[in-house]
Amino acid sequence: MIELNGVTVRYPNGVVGLDDVSLTIPDGQFVVVVGLSGAGKSTLIRTINGLVPVTEGSLKVDGVEVAGASQRRLRDVRSDIGMIFQSFNLVKRTSVMNNVMMGQMHAIPAYRSLIGAWSADEKERAFQALERVGIVEKAWTRASQLSGGQQQRVAIARALAQDPKVMLADEPVASLDPPTAQMVMKDLQRINRELDITTMVNLHFLDLARQFGDRVIGMRAGKVVFDGTGAEADDAVFEEIYGRSLTADDVLPGHA
Amino acid sequence: MTVAASPAAPARPRKPRPSRVLIAGLVAVAAITAWAAWEVDFTLGPLLENFSNGWVVVEQFLHPNWSYLGNAWTAWLETISIAIVASFFGVAVGLVFAYMASRVTNRSTPLYRAVKWFLAVLRSLPDVAYVLIFVALVGVGSLAGILALFIFNIGIAAKLTAETIDAVDPGPLEAADASGAGTFSRARWAVQPQILPNFLSYALYIFELNIRSSVVIGYAGGGGIGQLIQVQFARFNFENVSAIVISMFVVVLLIDQLSQYLRRRLV
Ligand SMILES: Nc1ncnc2c1ncn2[C@@H]1O[C@H](COP(=O)(O)OP(=O)(O)OP(=O)(O)O)[C@@H](O)[C@H]1O
Ligand SMILES: [Mg+2]
Numbered sequence: 001m002i003e004l005n006g007v008t009v010r011y012p013n014g015v016v017g018l019d020d021v022s023l024t025i026p027d028g029q030f031v032v033v034v035g036l037s038g039a040g041k042s043t044l045i046r047t048i049n050g051l052v053p054v055t056e057g058s059l060k061v062d063g064v065e066v067a068g069a070s071q072r073r074l075r076d077v078r079s080d081i082g083m084i085f086q087s088f089n090l091v092k093r094t095s096v097m098n099n100v101m102m103g104q105m106h107a108i109p110a111y112r113s114l115i116g117a118w119s120a121d122e123k124e125r126a127f128q129a130l131e132r133v134g135i136v137e138k139a140w141t142r143a144s145q146l147s148g149g150q151q152q153r154v155a156i157a158r159a160l161a162q163d164p165k166v167m168l169a170d171e172p173v174a175s176l177d178p179p180t181a182q183m184v185m186k187d188l189q190r191i192n193r194e195l196d197i198t199t200m201v202n203l204h205f206l207d208l209a210r211q212f213g214d215r216v217i218g219m220r221a222g223k224v225v226f227d228g229t230g231a232e233a234d235d236a237v238f239e240e241i242y243g244r245s246l247t248a249d250d251v252l253p254g255h256a
Numbered sequence: 257m258t259v260a261a262s263p264a265a266p267a268r269p270r271k272p273r274p275s276r277v278l279i280a281g282l283v284a285v286a287a288i289t290a291w292a293a294w295e296v297d298f299t300l301g302p303l304l305e306n307f308s309n310g311w312v313v314v315e316q317f318l319h320p321n322w323s324y325l326g327n328a329w330t331a332w333l334e335t336i337s338i339a340i341v342a343s344f345f346g347v348a349v350g351l352v353f354a355y356m357a358s359r360v361t362n363r364s365t366p367l368y369r370a371v372k373w374f375l376a377v378l379r380s381l382p383d384v385a386y387v388l389i390f391v392a393l394v395g396v397g398s399l400a401g402i403l404a405l406f407i408f409n410i411g412i413a414a415k416l417t418a419e420t421i422d423a424v425d426p427g428p429l430e431a432a433d434a435s436g437a438g439t440f441s442r443a444r445w446a447v448q449p450q451i452l453p454n455f456l457s458y459a460l461y462i463f464e465l466n467i468r469s470s471v472v473i474g475y476a477g478g479g480g481i482g483q484l485i486q487v488q489f490a491r492f493n494f495e496n497v498s499a500i501v502i503s504m505f506v507v508v509l510l511i512d513q514l515s516q517y518l519r520r521r522l523v
Contacts, residue, residue: 085430091449158431
């Protein structure tokens with residue numbers, strides 16, 4: 001369970017990224033966060049795993065306080081939280097396998113990690129993660145040789161190899177074409193259902209938000225301005241969140 | 257035919273005058289150079305006067321003793337071995353220092369500062385100075401050359417590699433941090449694959465530098481081809497020196513070409 005209580009995030013330059021946000025996200029929920037550019041979606045996601053520090057308020061992940069946590073404690077919290085990025089963030093010059101191993105590094109002692117001596121268990125876990133996203137045949141391919149969709153699946157496998165309780169995804173499909181975006185979103189949904197991993201995804205396209213969100217959270221200027229089910233999030237609600245009327249750019253092309 | 261300018265077009269800007277700062281700078285450079293030449297009583301006179309005396313030497317240089325190349329070969333092997341050993345260990349240790357000399361991989365400010373300072377001190381001396389130091393410590397020979405180049409190489413390898421580390425794609429680092437990876441795993445698996453081609457290229461470049469500096473190294477007592485030249489010079493065997501110098505052109509050129517070819521393929 002993720003609990004935010006009056007969380008405010010102020011960046012060093014004074015910009016308020018989150019403004020007194022309170023949310024409770026129960027285990028296993030699939031949450032989609034929507035909002036215009038600059039609304040604070042990325043800030044919300046990055047605050048949950050401590051990549052952005054909380055300025056005020058309390059943020060607990062499975063009962064562990066993240067606000068003001070030590071570096072040591074933060075690493076423990078993060079090891080239970082997988083993260084997926086818009087630009088995949090793979091190490092392109094190395095194999096898919098080595099990339100997936102990154103997800104397990106928190107549990108591998110430095111002396112083995114430095115020489116790349118993975119145990120049979122660790123390799124097995126990496127293969128299983130790759131199998132879950134249907135890309136195990138690429139295990140020994142260089143990450144740079146994969147398409148965008150394949151790279152994002154490797155990134156999902158990397159997060160899965162962490163054996164996470166929570167999965168955070170910051171616009172995971174924004175750099176993908178519409179059919180690939182659908183597939184990647186379905187992978188995330190399947191993983192959420194099969195492994196009961198609490199999932200929080202930032203999305204730009206409101207049709208994807210409605211299709212996949214058990215719960216949709218709308219943000220504007222660092223505040224939560226809508227919190228309801230995907231079904232409740234009709235066009236009027238989105239116009240309210242966006243503060244403007246909807247345009248064709250707000251839906252995934254060829255899929256409305 | 258001229259194109260009539262439309263009446264509304266604004267006046268064309270004039271070419272700006274040369275900057276005064278630039279002119280003042282050029283004058284200052286010329287003045288400093290003139291002062292420096294006067295300070296050392298710079299004159300080309302001796303070059304002309306002594307040239308006639310040196311004709312005998314030039315005469316010998318023009319007739320290289322090719323049979324001496326056999327001896328040169330052994331000395332070259334020694335030089336190349338010195339360069340290989342010093343480069344290998346120098347860049348390996350340099351890599352470790354590079355990780356400590358970049359903010360990307362070293363998040364401890366005191367350690368970062370200390371390493372930066374230490375490397376600056378290492379780089380402040382030229383390779384010959386290290387040879388002189390190690391000759392004093394371990395005596396004349398290839399060991400002094402190896403140790404000197406080793407220390408010298410650490411400084412260069414660490415600086416070049418640290419700059420490359422500073423410029424890596426931060427995406428994988430963010431992913432490593434988000435997964436809770438430790439400092440060592442992060443450096444090894446999020447940074448090292450990104451810098452490896454550049455690092456290997458630096459290693460080859462440093463090997464090139466070590467071959468190039470072999471004359472000075474040997475002259476100062478560090479073994480190899482330079483030492484052979486020094487001995488032959490001292491005995492006034494200029495035909496032998498000439499043969500060595502020619503072999504030097506060939507070897508240095510070949511190694512440079514090979515190394516540059518490999519480096520182009522790397523990056
Ligand atoms: N590292 C930072 N330093 C300073 N300000 C930041 C930083 N990151 C984000 N901000 C600011 O915080 C506010 C919220 O940004 P955030 O990235 O969370 O928005 P977003 O909803 O993810 O937008 P987008 O859809 O463009 O990704 C913006 O005004 C942004 O300029
Ligand atoms: Mg964002």
